[in-house]
Amino acid sequence: MCGIVGYLGQKEALPIIVDGLKYLEYRGYDSAGVAVLHNGRISVVKAVGKINDLEQELKKVRLPGSLGIGHTRWATHGRPSLGNSHPHATADGRIVLVHNGIIENYNVLKMQLQAEGCVFQSETDTEVLAQLIGKYYTDDLAGAVLSALRDVTGTYAIAVLAKDRPEQLVVAKKASPLCLGLGKNEVFVGSDAIAFIKHTNKVVYLKDGEVATLTPQTLDIRDMQGKKVSGKVHKLALDHSSIEKGEYPHYMLKEIYEQPRAVQDTLDGRISPQGDEVIFTELEKYSEYLIGINKIVIAACGTSWHAGLIAEYLLEKHARVPVEVDYAAEFRYRYPVLDARTLVVTISQSGETADTIAAIGEAQALGAKVLSIVNVPSSTIARNSDMVIYTYAGREIGVASTKAFTTQLAVLCLLTVYLGRLRCSMTEDYARNMLQNLKCVPNEISKIFKEVENIQKIARAFHKHSNALYLGRGVGFPIALEGALKLKEISYIHAEGYPAAEMKHGPIALIDENMPTVVLAFKGRRYEKILGNIMEVKARKGQLIAIASESNEDIARVADAVIRIPDATESISAILAVLPLQLLAYYVAVEKGCPVDQPRNLAKSVTVE
């Protein structure tokens, strides 16, 4: 969380920095700020709130200069306020920096610095780092940064300016993402390449423990011992138009509508021409290992964790492998029992979620191999894992995850067939059937968009409530959790997902005419049971919205509203059923006037533990 940008070159830095910050706003939007160096003076402008608020402040001043840094904040240490906003500076204004991460020993360092006479302006951990660099700085900026970082424990991606170094920008990284864009006589810095991709696609990903000195023409990277290291230049294929909203009012809506294409791209080239095998060339060299595993442990967070829960049903039922699913943060600290025959699967859209990264380290330390399902190429999770399967959702910018989830489910279906066939627990016909159903998903998703008017109508009544219950059985249960999460995060309506049968053990007490219940009622082994649960809700005057298959005629007699999805097997219905729930959450949030793409207190990628 928090986004940092930097520019050093021949052009005016400010517009490039502000534009970069807009693309990084998904990382946090509690406050924002910029610093630009010109004629031996560093000018700093900050604002509480979003980049729009910063732009209003910037209208009041002129900040010329071709060296600058910027920051968009997701508050950790210190509330969102002007004083706590970045950039932070030394008392004499000689050093100015932006930071993403947490300086864990900041209190001890702060006390030491105060004893040495430093006066602090903010409550942040970051200001400690600025003061520390200031303490070490004489005329070697990179050296001072290195010395300061040796005193620090915690995580950081930083960009540092010194007012007497107009041709230098120093950056460093540990556990928070940071990449450098190399242009012609100019250089860019970003927490994510999206910040500068419209200027250059030549990108160097800084590694943990590296400090780099940038000039418009040179790049000098050192490790923590000060030894020179080389940085690999990647050519990114990111198409700039893919990061624009286009005709859509919100990224979330655009990304919901991109799902047929995203799932298709994720399936393309991964099903054999005969339709009975999955092609995962990325797993080939591990096939012996995968045949020998005796357990799969899935670790992930949020929406990706919900995908993991669905995988538990799929892998156990169809591939006959025992599966456990954990929140990544819990997995890491609960002393899991793993060995060389455990496959740990992590799932992540961003590839930068701190808890998931930590879970990978823990799993590998215990001797397990890690297979990660990731959307962002070259992300930390992709780099740290033994095996990687990419989802090809394309860039997901809306904070509420949508297309990443359906593409994760597509990969997990493929993985189920892959492991089932590899371990001879699935017949050829069974595999062919599953894959045939999977191939239909992009088209079936498209059909769901005809329900939009119906969903908008439901949202108009739904948005007045302050609580909601989502119920499902089997694979419908994780979908209920996902529907409830979507509603909570973008509309601020309290919602709970529950296994429908569990309702009787407590949550049923909540049901009355003010509590809408959304039920996943697709056909399958548990359908009659779910109908029973529906009747229990109705008997207590609950308002009932059912997500049901097209051919299900009896549901309309009991539900107050029905949203239709195409007829499909239970596993495929799970993928399809999340679409109406995403749309419902979206239109409820729109009805309430909520900032859909930037819900309060959230950030797209959670890079702190």
Ligand code: M6R
């Ligand atoms: O990037 P990741 O998939 O690792 O992110 C995990 C969660 O932070 C993420 O799914 C979060 O819950 C979303 N806001 C859900 O919409």
